[in-house]
Amino acid sequence: MSRSTVIVSIIAAAAVAGIGAWYLLSPGAPAGADADNPAQVALGKRVYAQQCASCHGVRLEGQPDWRSRNPDGTLPAPPHDASGHTWHHPDGQLFDLTRRGGQATAPPGFVSAMPGFGAALTDEEIWASLAFIKSRWPRNVRARQAAINERAKKMGR
Numbered sequence: 001m002s003r004s005t006v007i008v009s010i011i012a013a014a015a016v017a018g019i020g021a022w023y024l025l026s027p028g029a030p031a032g033a034d035a036d037n038p039a040q041v042a043l044g045k046r047v048y049a050q051q052c053a054s055c056h057g058v059r060l061e062g063q064p065d066w067r068s069r070n071p072d073g074t075l076p077a078p079p080h081d082a083s084g085h086t087w088h089h090p091d092g093q094l095f096d097l098t099r100r101g102g103q104a105t106a107p108p109g110f111v112s113a114m115p116g117f118g119a120a121l122t123d124e125e126i127w128a129s130l131a132f133i134k135s136r137w138p139r140n141v142r143a144r145q146a147a148i149n150e151r152a153k154k155m156g157r
Helices: 003-025 038-056 091-100 123-135 139-154
Strands: none
Touching: 038 123, 091 123, 091 139
16 A cells, blocks of 8 residues: 555544544534433433323323224334333434434335424434433343444444
8 A cells, every 4th residue: 555545544534533523522412312311311301291292101101002003004102111112222213213203214115103303302302302211111121222222333323
């Protein structure tokens, strides 16, 4: 490899690292959903009560018969407690689903009634709502979901 190629590679790597650091450290950057952060969980509790509880339940219990399709092909809102499947997904996917909505993130042929909240909530509020949900899971479920997050990160998701 020529010296100029090495120099260009080093400059490119430094630029990518710098942009990544700027993004992660800049105000308003996604902080993630930290169920052990009392301030984030408190904000998330308020957001959840205002935006999510009407469909997903005050106690995160979801709607009755959430696995049975409605006449329009949609599914009722699932529970976000440990009995549901929310914890089977990595944080990034949950964030995207909440921000853009179920239909925007659904596989072909799937019909979703989940609205997107990107226009109504800030990224911080979305992450906080997810932190609140995660704070309600038992430790073993949180540990399993953390492992799912780690696998997703390794896969670049």
